Amino acid sequence: MLPLAVIILSPKAQARTFKNAYISFEMLDTWKCNLEQTEWVCRAEDPQEAKEAVIILTAKEKGTTDSFPLYENHMNNPITTTTKTGTSLTSTVVYKAQQQRYNDQVWLDGIHRDSEVQNYFTRYVATIKDQIAILVTFTVHNKFYAKHSGHFANTIKSLRVIASKDLLSRPDLGPVRGAGETLGAGIGQAMPADLLAADDVGADGKKGILKNEALMGIGLLLLAVLAYLGLKYYQKNKR
Structure with missing residues (x-):
């Protein structure tokens, strides 16, 4: 059975609602989301605009490495990653992680530059609820940050955790990584190869x-x- 994901359209400008087994949020109605193994990748439908920015979301079963203090420490220091092409990147912390409440759920929210893709900013928004850890990343080229930051902010404010208590025992509801994995480990591999x-x-x-x-x-x-x-x-x- 395919993982559950629902797209709902409404007449508003910020009109498309994405909903899967563990999260829902609003995004521009010109964007769409596709499942890439265990990560959801959301981009503009326009081919050129799709190269400017991308939203990636992932979830895992809560393990020993999942806590707000550990996430905060990780997000408040430079992150070293390896891209699909084998290039090593070390990020610059733009904004340290802060706890924010979006729709009655506490999230850690911080921004890095050059953490996932060179010349791109990535905003990391992470939370834990019950036995599920969730990470949503918002990546945008530095030349187009002003263009996308507004609708990214609206999307973040609309984040809602909707995971059911039996999600982990229902793999048919959607892909969730195991407790022994690191939250966000699959983001780099899910990152589109045709970014600017x-x-x-x-x-x-x-x-x-x-x-x-x-x-x-x-x-x-x-x-x-x-x-x-x-x-x-x-x-x-x-x-």
Whole structure:
């Protein structure tokens, strides 16, 4: 049986509600979520915008390494990860983890840069309820942070833990990693491979510069033609 996930549409701008066996939240109605092994990956449906930002969520059975103090210590220090391509990254802590309450549930909320993908910010939002530990990551390229931070904030405020008491005994309800694993261990492998590289971001900027230079050249040429015609007209009248 396939894991349960429901998408509900409503007329609001922030109109799509994602719901699986353990969590629900609202996101832009132009985004969708797909299951990648044990992680859910949510992206914009527009191919270009999908490269700018991604939401990944994962859950596991609570184990000895799952507690708010341990999470906080981990989130408040640089994180070293290895990307799909084998590149080693060491993050910079942008905002240390703080406890926030979203819909009657306490979450740890912090931001790193270059922790999952180079040149991307990742906001980590983690919680524990009963025997389930949940992590939701919000990753966005630094050039597009302002574009996506607003709707990411709305999504975070809408987070609701809906895991039932018998979730762990019902694998048909959805993939949950085991107690012996580390929360978030699968995030890196679930990260899409087609996110923006530094060259991709610079390409549009370079095209814009070339376009502006071309327009400037045309403008100068027109000015030269007008100046030439004006000079001819002046010389003709002078005679």
